[in-house]
Amino acid sequence: MMDLMTLIPVLDSTIRLSTPLLLACLAGLFSERAGVFDIGLEGKMLMAAFFSAAIASVTGSVWLGLLAGIASSMVLAGLHGLASITFRGNQLISGVAINFLAAGITVLIAQHWFHQGGRTPSLIGAGRFSPIELPFAGALSGVPVLGPVYGDLLSGHSVLVYIAFLAVPATWWVLYRTRFGLRLRAVGENPAAVDTSGVSVVGMRYAAVAICGLLCGIAGAYLATALQAGFVKDMTAGRGFIALAALIFAKWRPWHAMSACLLFGFLQAVALRYQNIDIGGVVIPVQVMDALPYILTVVILAGFVGKAIPPRAGGEPYVKER
C-alpha cells in the first residue's frame, strides 16, 4: 500500500485542488441558505479567473488582480440577484445564462486585449500568489511524520488556501452565531416570517448573493493566479458544478462542505496522478474517478444514504403580500 512519502504529494495536491471547490461551495452555501439557488457558480469563478489574471498581468500586482476578480464575480452575482430577486425570474435559468455569459465574454475580451487565442499572458513574479512558509516548517523538517506532514503538506500553500480553510469556521460562526446568520437562514426557510418581523427579505437575499459573489471571486482568482499562472479558456472545467455537488453532499452545512470538498479534491488529485488505479487486481479506470463526485451526489440525492433536503424556500422568488 502507499506509504507516507507517496501519500504526501497526493494529499498536498488534494489541498490545492480542494481550495477552489471549497470557496465556491461556501459561496453556494450562503446563496442557497438564503433561498437563492445558484447554478452559476461556474460562470462567476470563470469570470473572476479571467479578470484576476488579466489585471494581474497588466499591473503586475496579484492583489489588484484579486480585487478585479472579486469585482467581476460580484457584478455577475448582482445580475443574478436582479433577475432572481428583483424581477422574480427563474433562478436556474438565470444561472445557466450567467455560465454562458462568462464562458463567452472571457474569451472575447481576452482575445481583444491580449491576442493570444483567448488566454492571458503567463503570470510571473508578483503577478502570482507565492507559497507561504508556515513558522517552524524548517525547524521541524527533521522530525519523523510530523516534519513532512507540517512542512510539506500544511505549509507552502498560497495565502488563498489558508483563507479558504479559515472561511469554514467563519461561515459556521456567521450562520449559527450571529443575528445576520439567523436571518439569512430564516429567509431561506420561511421568508414571510422574516418579513413579518420587519427585516427586508430582498435586502437579506442581496447580501447573501453578494457574499456568494465575493467567495466565487476568490475561488476564480485562486485558479488563475495561484493554482495556475494565467487564464485559459474554460479553465474552471466544471469545478462550479462539483462545488454544487459538494454542497448537496454536505447537505448545506459548512463543516460537511469542507469534508465533501476534500473528498472531491482527493478524487481529482488521484485521477490527475494515476491514470488507472489497480486495487487488488481490479482496475478502476480514470473515468470512474472523474464521474465519482457526480455519482455520489446522485446517490445522496436519491436519499439512499441520508436524505439531502434543500432550504425550504430555495428557488422561490418572494412576493410580498399586499
Added chain:
Amino acid sequence: MDKMPKWADVVLIPLISLILAAALSALVILGIGEDPVAAVKMMVSGALGSTYGWGYTLYYATNFMFTGLAVAIAFHARLFNIGGEGQAMLGGLGVALMCLYVPWPHWSLALIGATTLAALFGAAWAMIPAWLQAKRGSHIVITTIMFNFIASAVLNYVLVNLMRPKGSMDPATARFPDAAHLPTLHDLLAPLGIGFSKAAPANVSLLVAVAACILVWLLIWRTRLGYEIRAYGHSETGALYAGISPVKITMITMLISGGLAGMMAINNVMGEAERLVLNATEGAGFIGIAVALMGRSHPFGVFLSAILFGFLYQGGAELALWTSIPRELIVVIQALVILFTGALDNMVRMPLEKLFLSLRRART
C-alpha cells in the same frame, strides 16, 4: 381577465427581449473594437447568402430543433431538463452501435433503426433523474446536471477503451459503413432539379426534426396525454385533484424529452461526422434551453428559433473565419437570449402589463 392581449404575450414580449439581446450583443461587438453592422452583414451573407451557408444553418438548426423540443416539452410539465447534452451524447452511442454492428441493406432502414436506439438511449439517460424527481423528490435540474457529467465520463470510457479501432490513437469509433450514409439535402434536391451545395452537412434528418415538431404539437395540444402534461405543469395539486398521477406524468414527459434529445444524434453523428467522437454534441443540448425559451415552448416557436440559432452558429463561424471576432461571440448572444427571454422575462413583462392596463382603463 388577462392583463395583456394574447398577441402581446406570444409575439411582443419575445420580440422586445430579442431586440434587447441584440442591442447588447451589438454593444459587445463595439466593445471589442469591431463594427456590428459589418458583422451582421457578414453573418447574413455567410449563413444565408449561398446554399452552402444554408446547408450549415439548417444542419445546426436540425440539432437545435431536437434539443429545443426536448426542453420545451419538459417545460410544459414545469420540469427543467438541463440534461439534453448528456442525453444527446448517449443518443450518439445508440446511433454508433446501430450503424457499426448492424449490416443495414439501405439507409432508410438504418435511419429508422438508429433513430429508435438513439431515442431509447436518450430516454434511458433521462429516466433515472425523472424517477428520482417523481419518487424521491430530488431536484431534476441538479440530477440532470450530474448526469451530463456522468454521460461524458461514460462516453470517454467507451470511446477510449471499448469502441476505438485497434491502432488508432483518436478517441473515436471507426467510420460508419456506406450503407448507413444519410442522403444530404444535395442528394435529396438533385432529382427535383434544385441545385444545392454538395459540401454542406444538412441531411435528411432535417425532415425527421420537422416531423418531430409536428408530432410534439399534436401530442401537446391534440391528445389526452398532452392535456395531462399541461394540466400538471399549470398546477400540481389541480392535476392531482383531476386524477392525474404526478409520477406518471413526470416519468413520461422526461422519457419523451430525453428521447427527443437523444434523437439529435441522427443528425450530428450519423448525418455529419459518420463516426462517434468525443464532444460530438458541442453544447447543442444547452442551446436547446435558449431555443425553447425563445420559442415560448411552442413547437412552431422552437422551429423558428432553432433556425435563428442555426443562422447565429453558421454566421458566427464565418465571422471567426474572416474577422478577429472569436466564435465565443455566439455564446455571449446565446447567454443574452437566455437571460432576457428567460430570467429577466418580468423586466419586460411588468412594464408592458402596466401599459396595457392603463390603455384599457383609458378606454373604459
